[in-house]
Amino acid sequence: MRRRTGWLPVALAVVAGVALLGGVVLVAIWLRAQPTVQEFIARYPGTTPLPEGAPVGIPAWLGWQHFLNGFFLVLLVRSGLLLRKGGRPPARWVRGNEGLIRTKNPPWKVSIHLWLHYTVDVLWVANGIVFIVLLVVTGQWMRIVPTSADVWPNAVSAGLQYASLDWPVEHAWVNYNSLQLLTYFAIVFVVAPLAVLTGLRLSSVWPQGADRVNRVYTRALAKAVHYPVMLAFVAFVIVHVTLVFATGALRNLDAMYASRDDASWLGFAIFAVSLAAMIGAWFAVRPAVLKPIASLTGTVSR
Numbered sequence: 002m003r004r005r006t007g008w009l010p011v012a013l014a015v016v017a018g019v020a021l022l023g024g025v026v027l028v029a030i031w032l033r034a035q036p037t038v039q040e041f042i043a044r045y046p047g048t049t050p051l052p053e054g055a056p057v058g059i060p061a062w063l064g065w066q067h068f069l070n071g072f073f074l075v076l077l078v079r080s081g082l083l084l085r086k087g088g089r090p091p092a093r094w095v096r097g098n099e100g101l102i103r104t105k106n107p108p109w110k111v112s113i114h115l116w117l118h119y120t121v122d123v124l125w126v127a128n129g130i131v132f133i134v135l136l137v138v139t140g141q142w143m144r145i146v147p148t149s150a151d152v153w154p155n156a157v158s159a160g161l162q163y164a165s166l167d168w169p170v171e172h173a174w175v176n177y178n179s180l181q182l183l184t185y186f187a188i189v190f191v192v193a194p195l196a197v198l199t200g201l202r203l204s205s206v207w208p209q210g211a212d213r214v215n216r217v218y219t220r221a222l223a224k225a226v227h228y229p230v231m232l233a234f235v236a237f238v239i240v241h242v243t244l245v246f247a248t249g250a251l252r253n254l255d256a257m258y259a260s261r262d263d264a265s266w267l268g269f270a271i272f273a274v275s276l277a278a279m280i281g282a283w284f285a286v287r288p289a290v291l292k293p294i295a296s297l298t299g300t301v302s303r
Contacts, residue, residue: 026164052143064257076286078234092302117295145189155180163180199227249264
């Protein structure tokens with residue numbers, strides 16, 4: 002009888018990942034000991050000045066947006082993984098073409114997991130639109146949009162400082178370092194729109210009769226991009242949360258969740274409640290919970 006070795010690839014991947022990270026840290030420490038690199042870091046400390054008139058601090062609405070984006074992202078990843086897993090769905094959701102979105106496509110009849118994915122997509126996009134509007138209206142866009150060419154060498158400097166485990170000196174309440182700025186910009190203005198555009202192409206809302214567009218922008222292309230985009234979100238969350246806790250958890254959480262430039266336990270408490278809500282949402286994605294909710298907007302059948 003052959004022994005199962007399903008754990009072996011996972012163990013090897015973990016070992017390889019730890020070895021790779023260790024190698025990166027050692028190389029970064031060696032580089033920082035070189036006079037040329039020290040001069041580079043002295044010239045580009047990792048942060049670029051904000052434009053004149055940029056707001057200071059993190060407003061309360063940004064904390065709520067942070068939670069809602071995370072909450073919806075959890076449900077999108079959960080439902081997306083269930084859809085990728087395939088198999089027979091536990092239930093199907095059906096509605097006609099009447100409603101807010103009118104198309105020439107046949108009436109929707111989708112798995113309840115796809116219904117969840119579509120529903121959360123709409124909420125996530127709506128929340129994202131509110132987020133962009135508030136960024137522009139309040140001037141917070143200046144904190145996550147590059148406005149100087151110096152952002153690039155400063156981002157390299159910040160990355161080198163992170164990799165060597167000697168964190169860059171920063172005060173996120175006033176200004177993000179350049180690597181954070183570029184990362185947030187990419188997530189908000191590149192990765193999120195890619196998720197929306199590829200998701201639309203794969204959905205029933207997409208016009209099937211648009212032959213000219215569909216020949217160029219194929220389902221295969223959208224599918225090939227959509228899953229890596231999800232992985233990019235997951236990787237961002239893992240790194241983001243890790244650095245939040247590694248670079249001063251109480252102060253970072255107080256700024257984001259309590260809108261305070263302090264290091265009290267209030268921000269941590271709010272974060273803990275929001276984390277519990279996200280974990281609860283992950284485990285709530287089951288037919289017993291989804292069917293009654295889905296039946297409010299259509300017909301649910303086995």
